[in-house]
Amino acid sequence: MNNNAPSDTPVLSFLGPQGTFTDQALRTQEDLKEMSLTPTVSISEALQRVNDGRADLGFVAIENSIEGSVNITQDTLTFDTDLLIQREVVISVQMNLLVRPGTKIADITEVVSFPHATAQCRGWLAENLPQAKHQAANSTADAARQLAESGEPHTAAIGTARAAEVYGLDILASAIEDHHENQTRFVLVAKEGIPAPTGHDKTSLVVFQRADRPGSLLGILQEFATRAINLTRLESRPTKQGLGDYCFLMDVEGHVADELVADCLRNLHMKHGEVKFLGSYPSGSGSGNGDADLRSAASTESAAADVWLTEVRKQIQG
Numbered sequence: 001m002n003n004n005a006p007s008d009t010p011v012l013s014f015l016g017p018q019g020t021f022t023d024q025a026l027r028t029q030e031d032l033k034e035m036s037l038t039p040t041v042s043i044s045e046a047l048q049r050v051n052d053g054r055a056d057l058g059f060v061a062i063e064n065s066i067e068g069s070v071n072i073t074q075d076t077l078t079f080d081t082d083l084l085i086q087r088e089v090v091i092s093v094q095m096n097l098l099v100r101p102g103t104k105i106a107d108i109t110e111v112v113s114f115p116h117a118t119a120q121c122r123g124w125l126a127e128n129l130p131q132a133k134h135q136a137a138n139s140t141a142d143a144a145r146q147l148a149e150s151g152e153p154h155t156a157a158i159g160t161a162r163a164a165e166v167y168g169l170d171i172l173a174s175a176i177e178d179h180h181e182n183q184t185r186f187v188l189v190a191k192e193g194i195p196a197p198t199g200h201d202k203t204s205l206v207v208f209q210r211a212d213r214p215g216s217l218l219g220i221l222q223e224f225a226t227r228a229i230n231l232t233r234l235e236s237r238p239t240k241q242g243l244g245d246y247c248f249l250m251d252v253e254g255h256v257a258d259e260l261v262a263d264c265l266r267n268l269h270m271k272h273g274e275v276k277f278l279g280s281y282p283s284g285s286g287s288g289n290g291d292a293d294l295r296s297a298a299s300t301e302s303a304a305a306d307v308w309l310t311e312v313r314k315q316i317q318g
Contacts, residue, residue, distance in 0.1 A: 014038070050189055056190065059186060093184050095182075229254060
């Protein structure tokens with residue numbers, strides 16, 4: 001924790017306490033770990049602190065390659081805040097079984113962790129601790145902290161190696177995740193500002209259908225297909241307005257500065273429903289380039305067309 005940061009240092013809120021995967025991920029970013037780091041008890045609080053101005057930036061998990069989207073992050077960004085994604089960070093995830101010193105696997109009757117973490121270790125837990133009860137914690141590090149403070153000899157936590165170090169726990173078993181190509185994607189968010197295009201970018205958005213009718217999703221998808229814009233993520237979430245009322249969360253390759261992407265967003269907003277823009281930002285996962293040459297050429301042609309149309313309109317009489 002950078003408690004000695006100057007008063008003008010940006011404040012960054014993240015899911016705490018120390019030792020979470022979020023903590024581990026943000027420390028891979030040299031600029032972020034030098035900020036004034038403020039742990040929160042939940043993902044929603046980390047985002048709300050940015051939304052109401054108590055923090056300059058927020059850093060939270062948004063997607064896991066095994067368990068999919070982190071719904072609380074998606075829902076908070078979609079419904080409860082007006083924030084823009086500035087960056088994404090992707091790290092590999094290793095799960096460890098943490099215990100108080102002296103605890104053996106035969107002693108364990110309960111396993112506590114963040115639900116996503118527990119789910120990613122289902123196979124190992126079924127084979128090695130089939131009778132253990134599972135309890136939820138706000139984060140993997142909070143599970144480790146609770147275990148360290150409780151003195152409970154029959155409980156284990158699933159968490160990071162850093163959490164074991166921070167809270168004085170032993171690693172009873174390492175790499176217990178079921179899939180070892182496990183990665184988690186994190187996003188850095190701010191109240192305002194869109195990073196400049198890099199040529200290797202993503203754009204995130206939410207589309208709220210104007211009407212639920214046959215072919216409405218197809219119509220939305222065709223806006224991307226006709227412009228050769230690649231969708232890297234598409235999922236639906238309930239709008240909380242009633243059963244059967246859904247919105248669509250999307251990540252696409254490209255930047256809003258690209259004319260093809262901008263034209264697509266314009267048409268979506270005009271023809272298909274409300275669009276919430278969640279940001280254009282550098283890709284951190286090796287994707288995001290796609291048809292960059294096509295998008296660049298389209299932007300150039302669009303600018304030339306605007307100049308032409310302006311000249312034509314100058315001739316309007318009266």
